[in-house]
Amino acid sequence: MRRITLESGFAGAWRAGGAGFWQNAGPASSRAHMTTGEKAMRRVVFNQKGGVGKSTITCNLAAIAAAQGKRTLVVDLDPQGNSTQYLLGAGVDVLDATLADFFDQTLNFKLNPRGTKDFVVATPFERLHVMPSHPQLEELQSKLESRYKIYKLRDALEELAKDFDCVFIDTPPALNFFTRSALIAADACLIPFDCDEFSRKALYSLLANVEEIKADHNRALEVEGIVVNQFQPRASLPQKVVQELIDEGLPVLQPYLSASIRIKESHEQAKPMIHLDPKHKLSQEFVALHDTLARKYGT
Numbered sequence: 001m002r003r004i005t006l007e008s009g010f011a012g013a014w015r016a017g018g019a020g021f022w023q024n025a026g027p028a029s030s031r032a033h034m035t036t037g038e039k040a041m042r043r044v045v046f047n048q049k050g051g052v053g054k055s056t057i058t059c060n061l062a063a064i065a066a067a068q069g070k071r072t073l074v075v076d077l078d079p080q081g082n083s084t085q086y087l088l089g090a091g092v093d094v095l096d097a098t099l100a101d102f103f104d105q106t107l108n109f110k111l112n113p114r115g116t117k118d119f120v121v122a123t124p125f126e127r128l129h130v131m132p133s134h135p136q137l138e139e140l141q142s143k144l145e146s147r148y149k150i151y152k153l154r155d156a157l158e159e160l161a162k163d164f165d166c167v168f169i170d171t172p173p174a175l176n177f178f179t180r181s182a183l184i185a186a187d188a189c190l191i192p193f194d195c196d197e198f199s200r201k202a203l204y205s206l207l208a209n210v211e212e213i214k215a216d217h218n219r220a221l222e223v224e225g226i227v228v229n230q231f232q233p234r235a236s237l238p239q240k241v242v243q244e245l246i247d248e249g250l251p252v253l254q255p256y257l258s259a260s261i262r263i264k265e266s267h268e269q270a271k272p273m274i275h276l277d278p279k280h281k282l283s284q285e286f287v288a289l290h291d292t293l294a295r296k297y298g299t
Helices: 002-021 028-035 054-067 082-094 099-107 137-146 152-159 177-185 197-216 236-247 262-269 281-297
Strands: 041-045 072-076 128-131 166-170 188-193 222-228
Touching: 041 054, 041 177, 054 072, 054 082, 054 128, 054 166, 054 188, 054 262, 054 281, 072 082, 082 128, 082 262, 099 137, 099 152, 137 177, 152 177, 177 197, 188 197, 197 222, 197 236, 222 236, 222 281
Parallel strands: 041 166, 041 188, 072 128, 072 166, 188 222
Antiparallel strands: none
16 A cells, blocks of 8 residues: 555656656756856666666676766775676785775875875776775674764765766665765766566555655756666566556657676676677667767756
């Protein structure tokens, strides 16, 4: 009964309020113009469910942005470090500073603290940088939460605003300190969706959590849309589940991202699809998705 209430509430709000429910007050185009040229556009890729492709979507969209000439930063807040491994490959073994060092520094006074730029690492791909993850993030979480360091990421990204045109933030599969920090720091939220009924049922509580953080901490936060991942057009269940989202008025983005073994090869070789196989169908879908977002939001 609770799920039905959430579903009808969100769908009703969308139909009644249009895009205004998902986006900050005012036209999307005016917000895009405000963002472009003044500060980097920050997108968080978030879903409380694991295995939906957060890191894959984060890194591939970021790689395309960089390939198209934008100074791009990936912030990897997931202690598992999948985005860090994807973008740096063997380079993860020689890192001098990670986000664990950054957050640890906020807990301990130092006479000569490192600057925020010291935690940014160049990837092998031109114009693409990463603030790398580390397993120690998991250990730091409770201390950071108890000391209320929830705004430190936002402050750090403000310091880097003039150095990057766009920022993509990868998050853990949980609503925890790091995810909340990301949502507070971001302009927009992309929600990966992997076409099963469990994901559909979890979507409404996820959206409620995003709305709560927007109301309490970040009035500018927008839900840009739902990214359909691992889509199999010939299977009936994915088509049915995605169509239900559309019928409920939820902002499902086009194109859908196809299921492909090539993405696993991309992970293994530490090369986003645009660099591994730019002519592949999935590469072109990522490019089309990136360009859709760029047209709608100006970056």
